[in-house]
Each structure stands twice: as structure tokens, then as C-alpha cells.
Amino acid sequence: MxxxxxxxxxxxxxxxxxxxxxxxxxxxxxxxxxxxxxxxxxxxxxxxxxxxxxxxxxxxxxxxxxxxxxxxxxxxxxxxxxxxxxxxxxxxxxxxxxxxxxxxxxxxxxxxxxxxxxxxxxxxxxxxxxxxxxxxxxxxxxxxxxxxxxxxxxxxxxxxxxxxxxxxxxxxxxxxxxxxxxxxxxxxxxxxxxxxxxxxxxxxxxxxxxxxxxxxxxxxxxxxxxxxxxVQFHPTAYDGDDPFLLSEALRGEGAVLRNGDGERFMADSHPDAELAPRDVVARAVETEREATGKVVLDVSTLEGEFDAEYPALAQKCRDRGIDGTEIPVAPCEHFLxxxxxxxxxxxxxxxxxxxxxxxxxxxxxxxxxxxxxxxxxxxxxxxxxxxxxxxTDADPKIVETPDLRNSDPELPERFAAEKAIRLRQTMDEYLGLERDPDDIARASAVLRRLKGEVDAYVRTRTARDLYELRNASVVALLIARAASENGESAGCHYVVEDSSDEQMAEHPTSD
Incomplete structure (x- = not known):
């Protein structure tokens, strides 16, 4: 041992x-x-x-x-x-x-x-x-x-x-x-x-x-x-506080997506409708939410009864006051x-x-x-x-370890949490379902500054939440860098031109 x-x-x-x-x-x-x-x-x-x-x-x-x-x-x-x-x-x-x-x-x-x-x-x-x-x-x-x-x-x-x-x-x-x-x-x-x-x-x-x-x-x-x-976004997470996943098995067994006008819309987006690849469904759901105010997953069309077939999910819905068959959904970060x-x-x-x-x-x-x-x-x-x-023929070897310091006073209770909120806001706004090259550059600039701030504190403190924040800022920067180096849309990396730039091109101002 x-x-x-x-x-x-x-x-x-x-x-x-x-x-x-x-x-x-x-x-x-x-x-x-x-x-x-x-x-x-x-x-x-x-x-x-x-x-x-x-x-x-x-x-x-x-x-x-x-x-x-x-x-x-x-x-x-x-x-x-x-x-x-x-x-x-x-x-x-x-x-x-x-x-x-x-x-x-x-x-x-x-x-x-x-x-x-x-x-x-x-x-x-x-x-x-x-x-x-x-x-x-x-x-x-x-x-x-x-x-x-x-x-x-x-x-x-x-x-x-x-x-x-x-x-x-x-x-x-x-x-x-x-x-x-x-x-x-x-x-x-x-x-x-x-x-x-x-x-x-x-x-x-x-x-x-x-x-x-x-x-x-x-x-x-x-x-x-x-x-x-x-970065993959799941198309059907509960649209509310404390989101939870509504498994694709629901759509596999017949549940359908409807917009705020009560219309099914996935058949117009992909031949496989609700069973299209995740990136396609997620973008379609977000488009319909913006256009009609909401999207719901209608489980009344399931082959079996929702409560009987998916009791754990049904209970989560009841816990959030959803007793009907239409569950509000929105895309949610899911998998790297x-x-x-x-x-x-x-x-x-x-x-x-x-x-x-x-x-x-x-x-x-x-x-x-x-x-x-x-x-x-x-x-x-x-x-x-x-x-x-x-x-592998590899015996453990004792090596010199980094000289971590834990000498400075503890930071304010909300320090790491507030920095994490700033990081998440940046990722949500600039590195979500759709990415614009200019927005990716803005994200990189914000994240570089944030990482610099965090590094300054990590040097003299070994608190877990600080190291988690450091790790998050490192990975966020790596995501921004990878996104900036790939100008081709593929799967869940969907590159678009800023709509304001397009409008300027169509309607240039005169001097």
C-alpha cells in the first residue's frame, strides 16, 4: 500500500x-x-x-x-x-x-x-x-x-x-x-x-x-x-435557477421541443429533428428562445408516462413547481x-x-x-x-517539491467567488454557443488580466479556492486561445461575424 x-x-x-x-x-x-x-x-x-x-x-x-x-x-x-x-x-x-x-x-x-x-x-x-x-x-x-x-x-x-x-x-x-x-x-x-x-x-x-x-x-x-x-452545450437543461439536465433519452422516446408559440421547430433545422446532433439542437433552441421568449420540452408525446418511466426527473420537476408536461429548457454547458x-x-x-x-x-x-x-x-x-x-517499470522517486507559501493573511471571504463570477460572465458572453473573432479577442484580454491578478495572490497562499480559480483562469485562457486560432466552424465551435459589423457593412456611415 x-x-x-x-x-x-x-x-x-x-x-x-x-x-x-x-x-x-x-x-x-x-x-x-x-x-x-x-x-x-x-x-x-x-x-x-x-x-x-x-x-x-x-x-x-x-x-x-x-x-x-x-x-x-x-x-x-x-x-x-x-x-x-x-x-x-x-x-x-x-x-x-x-x-x-x-x-x-x-x-x-x-x-x-x-x-x-x-x-x-x-x-x-x-x-x-x-x-x-x-x-x-x-x-x-x-x-x-x-x-x-x-x-x-x-x-x-x-x-x-x-x-x-x-x-x-x-x-x-x-x-x-x-x-x-x-x-x-x-x-x-x-x-x-x-x-x-x-x-x-x-x-x-x-x-x-x-x-x-x-x-x-x-x-x-x-x-x-x-x-x-x-465546448459542448446540452440543448435541454431546465431553464431556471439550479439547472438540471433533461436527458436526451426523453427525445429518443418521443418528447418534442416547442417554442413560445407552441410550435415544433426542429424539423425545419435538421432532417433528424429533435434527434439531430447536440450542437445543432442547442443553437436552434437558443434561436427560438430569443425569437419567441421560451422553449419547452413537451413530454406528453412520450411513448410511456413521464412519471412512470423517468421518476427521478419527474421529481426534480415537481421540486421546481412543474406539474405539467411542458418543461422550460435552455442550452447549458455540458462537456469539454x-x-x-x-x-x-x-x-x-x-x-x-x-x-x-x-x-x-x-x-x-x-x-x-x-x-x-x-x-x-x-x-x-x-x-x-x-x-x-x-x-510500467517506474518506482516512485522522491523529488524536490515546489516551495509553496502560506504566509499572507487570508483574503476576504468572497474574494475568489467574486473573481469566479467575473470569469464566468466573460465565458458566457464571449465563448458560448456562438463566437465572434472580436469577442474572442476581448475575452482573451479580460482573462489575461484576471489570471495575472489571481497569480499574484496564489504565490503566497495555498487555499483550495484560489488554486481552483487559478486553474479555471488557465483553462479559460487556453479555450480562448484555441478558439482564436480556429476560424472554421465545426460542431460546437460555431464562428459568426458580429452582427453590428455586418450592419455597418450594409449601411456604412457617410462622412
Missing amino acids: TETSSDYDTTDVLVVGSGIAGCAAAFQAARGGADVCLVTKAERPDDTSTDWAQGGISTTRDDPESLKTDILAASDGTADPDAIDVLVENADDAVEDVLLETLEIPFDETADGAFDYTREAAHSENRILHVDAATGTHILRPFLNHIDDHERIEVRQDTAALELLTHEGRVHGVLTDEVATGHPVCAGTTILATGGIGALYSRSTNPDDATGDGIAMAALAGADVADLEY CGGIDVDERGRTSLDRLYAVGECARTGVHGANRLASTSLLEGLVWGLRAGEDAAT
């Missing part, structure tokens, strides 16, 4: 993050004979994005070519075919091995005992395993229990990673916040599974602490990142398709550093993710990275 001293800890494999990708990596590394330490900021399962995942996990249903075709089409033709092959060719074995045989996940079944496969947007057939519309919860909690009980795995909750420990181009673990000036956990190999970036936007389907920590730490250490401009650039085993450009799950860019998603492939990608790449890390 992890060896502990007063000054540092050592372990064979260190995993940072406790969603499905982190759990899969820890599980497989331990199964390969490694001693594993898993550190996570989470204190409860619902602190992770996996626990919030609704729709399900895709399988091939013995037709891998069909799934490959759908993934590539949803990505607007930009996904990496080799990465898609890795995902699809390992999908069913991973689901069978871990979710069915090891964890015995009770996926929904039909009356005759067969799996109740459902369909979601941009899928050409029913191939998605699910549990109600709360699949992530039903997968993650048994997985965490299994990890907790494993004799080779130590789990440390409420523990944030602050910095990667590097020496001569090699990663040797992380510095955690277990003590005020940082506590080193040295590892033979390190696997980042830190999730997404939802906290960079004011409306997100991610937990509040999804601040892009792994991406920021890796980028600051010199790791390659890619495709960060591709890019991240730390990795290969087919999750290896990054830095020696002995891996990345899996949403913080990683495998190439599977390209410019737009196909529904219900995120849990699958986290599972497949988590298993592959864990296996590879366990077989």
Missing part, C-alpha cells in the same frame, strides 16, 4: 479523480498488481460529473460499424478514426467485464428480461444501456464501494491536487493540500481523471468544483493540450470535447503522466460528442491507462 512519512507519501500508481474514469484506472491498476492511491476533491459521489450523468452508456449491440459511423457524423467529421476504433472495439468487453460481471449494475430491462436499450440524439439505433435517467449514479456508487473495499487501493477524499511534481521532463506525482504548504504524494505513474470545466460557465450540468484542475496542472507542467475550443492530448493508452506528452475521462482529449469526440459516449470513453480509457500504468 501507500507508504507514508511525515514529509511525503509514495505509491506505485496515483490517480487524481473519482469519477468513472478514475475508478476504472484505479481498479485496473490494482488488478494488475500495483499499489494505488486515489485522491479526490469529492466528499460525496454527487461531487463528480459521473454521478450527474443521466442518459446511459452506449454499446455496439453487435454492430460496431454503425456506432463508428454515428460517432464520426456527430463530430462533424472531425473525430479521429483510430481513436473511434479503440473505443468501439473495446466497448462491449469493458461494459461486460466491469459493469455487468464485477459491479452487477441493474440496467433497465423489458418485461421479458432483455436489456431495455434506448436511443439518444444522433444515434441511428437503440443501443444505450441505462438505469431510469440516473445511470451515472447507479454506476458510480457501486464502483466507489468496490474501490473502497479493495486491499490495494487507498482513497483520500476531500483532497485536492495543487501541482504536478516534475523533474527533468518526468512526472513524479502531485502536491496535495493535505497540509497548508503542500504535501507531496510521489508515484511511479500518475493518472489525471479530474473531470470537466463546468464551473467556468454560469449555467452548467457539472458539479460546482469542475474547474479544469487536471488540464491546468498538466498545461502548466508543459503537457500538450488539444481541441479546447470544442478537448483536453490533455493523449494516445490510445491515455499517455500524455509528459513521461509517466496519463489523463483519462473528460480532462483528456482522446480524439473520439472531435468537435462534438455523441450522446452517451462519455461514460464509455471514461471506462475504456480508464481501464487501458490503469493497465499500462501498472506494467
Whole structure:
């Protein structure tokens, strides 16, 4: 197990993050004979994005070519075919091995005992395993229990990673916040599974602490990142305070979108109507909200009764005073398709550093993710990275750690929160569903100033919320940079010219 001293800890494999990708990596590394330490900021399962995942996990249903075709089409033709092959060719074995045989996940079944496969947007057939519309919860909690009980795995909750420990181009673990000036956990190999970036936007389907920590730490250490401009917005999140996701499975089973005039509109936007790719539906929903005042998801057209088929979602609606069949919806930040650039085993450009799950860019998603492939990608790449890390001949090495200071007085209680609000306002306004080149430049300028302010305080304080703010500002800047370098619209990176500029061109002023 992890060896502990007063000054540092050592372990064979260190995993940072406790969603499905982190759990899969820890599980497989331990199964390969490694001693594993898993550190996570989470204190409860619902602190992770996996626990919030609704729709399900895709399988091939013995037709891998069909799934490959759908993934590539949803990505607007930009996904990496080799990465898609890795995902699809390992999908069913991973689901069978871990979710069915090891964890015995009770996926929904039909009356005759067969799996109740459902369909979601941009899928050409029913191939998605699910549990109600709360699949992530039903997968993650048994997985965490299994990890907790494993004799080779130590789990440390409420523990944030602050910095990667590097020496001569090699990663040797992380510095955690277990003590005020940082506590080193040295590892033979390190696997980042830190999730997404939802906290960079004011409306997100991610937990509040999804601040892009792994991406920021890796980028600051010199790791390659890619495709960060591709931020996916889910088209149907509850349009109100405390947004929650209304799974695409609802539209897969017959729910329809209506504008403020009561009209269905998706058939005019795409041949697949409500089941078009997410980026297409999200932009159409936002257009109709602006034109008619609102958009609702009408669940009266479902094949079954909403309350009976989706009891968890129905309860969330009742909790917000929605007792009818029309639920107000709006696009909401959902998933980062890019991240730390990795290969087919999750290896990054830095020696002995891996990345899996949403913080990683495998190439599977390209410019737009196909529904219900995120849990699958986290599972497949988590298993592959864990296996590879366990077989790497890399003993933990004690290295010199950064000299963190915690000497200055604490900042005002709302300092980090107010800076975070400013960051989210910038991302909402300039790097949302549609991007204008001039707006991207404005965002970059604001974010550079913000990062400079935050860096000045981080130098003398090691508070977790400050490091999260630093990480968020680093990733926000990387997103702005990637967006500025890509002038071509693809998937969820949709570039438009400023309407005021167009109007000036059409109606120039005379001097």
C-alpha cells in the first residue's frame, strides 16, 4: 500500500479523480498488481460529473460499424478514426467485464428480461444501456464501494491536487493540500481523471468544483493540450435557477421541443429533428428562445408516462413547481470535447503522466460528442491507462517539491467567488454557443488580466479556492486561445461575424 512519512507519501500508481474514469484506472491498476492511491476533491459521489450523468452508456449491440459511423457524423467529421476504433472495439468487453460481471449494475430491462436499450440524439439505433435517467449514479456508487473495499487501493477524499511534481521532463506525482504548504504524494505513474470545466460557465450540468484542475496542472507542467475550443452545450437543461439536465433519452422516446408559440421547430433545422446532433439542437433552441421568449420540452408525446418511466426527473420537476408536461429548457454547458492530448493508452506528452475521462482529449469526440459516449470513453480509457500504468517499470522517486507559501493573511471571504463570477460572465458572453473573432479577442484580454491578478495572490497562499480559480483562469485562457486560432466552424465551435459589423457593412456611415 501507500507508504507514508511525515514529509511525503509514495505509491506505485496515483490517480487524481473519482469519477468513472478514475475508478476504472484505479481498479485496473490494482488488478494488475500495483499499489494505488486515489485522491479526490469529492466528499460525496454527487461531487463528480459521473454521478450527474443521466442518459446511459452506449454499446455496439453487435454492430460496431454503425456506432463508428454515428460517432464520426456527430463530430462533424472531425473525430479521429483510430481513436473511434479503440473505443468501439473495446466497448462491449469493458461494459461486460466491469459493469455487468464485477459491479452487477441493474440496467433497465423489458418485461421479458432483455436489456431495455434506448436511443439518444444522433444515434441511428437503440443501443444505450441505462438505469431510469440516473445511470451515472447507479454506476458510480457501486464502483466507489468496490474501490473502497479493495486491499490495494487507498482513497483520500476531500483532497485536492495543487501541482504536478516534475523533474527533468518526468512526472513524479502531485502536491496535495493535505497540509497548508503542500504535501507531496510521489508515484511511479500518475493518472489525471479530474473531470470537466463546468464551473467556468454560469449555467452548467457539472458539479460546482469542475474547474479544469487536471488540464491546468498538466498545461502548466508543459503537457500538450488539444481541441479546447470544442465546448459542448446540452440543448435541454431546465431553464431556471439550479439547472438540471433533461436527458436526451426523453427525445429518443418521443418528447418534442416547442417554442413560445407552441410550435415544433426542429424539423425545419435538421432532417433528424429533435434527434439531430447536440450542437445543432442547442443553437436552434437558443434561436427560438430569443425569437419567441421560451422553449419547452413537451413530454406528453412520450411513448410511456413521464412519471412512470423517468421518476427521478419527474421529481426534480415537481421540486421546481412543474406539474405539467411542458418543461422550460435552455442550452447549458455540458462537456469539454478537448483536453490533455493523449494516445490510445491515455499517455500524455509528459513521461509517466496519463489523463483519462473528460480532462483528456482522446480524439473520439472531435468537435462534438455523441450522446452517451462519455461514460464509455471514461471506462475504456480508464481501464487501458490503469493497465499500462501498472506494467510500467517506474518506482516512485522522491523529488524536490515546489516551495509553496502560506504566509499572507487570508483574503476576504468572497474574494475568489467574486473573481469566479467575473470569469464566468466573460465565458458566457464571449465563448458560448456562438463566437465572434472580436469577442474572442476581448475575452482573451479580460482573462489575461484576471489570471495575472489571481497569480499574484496564489504565490503566497495555498487555499483550495484560489488554486481552483487559478486553474479555471488557465483553462479559460487556453479555450480562448484555441478558439482564436480556429476560424472554421465545426460542431460546437460555431464562428459568426458580429452582427453590428455586418450592419455597418450594409449601411456604412457617410462622412
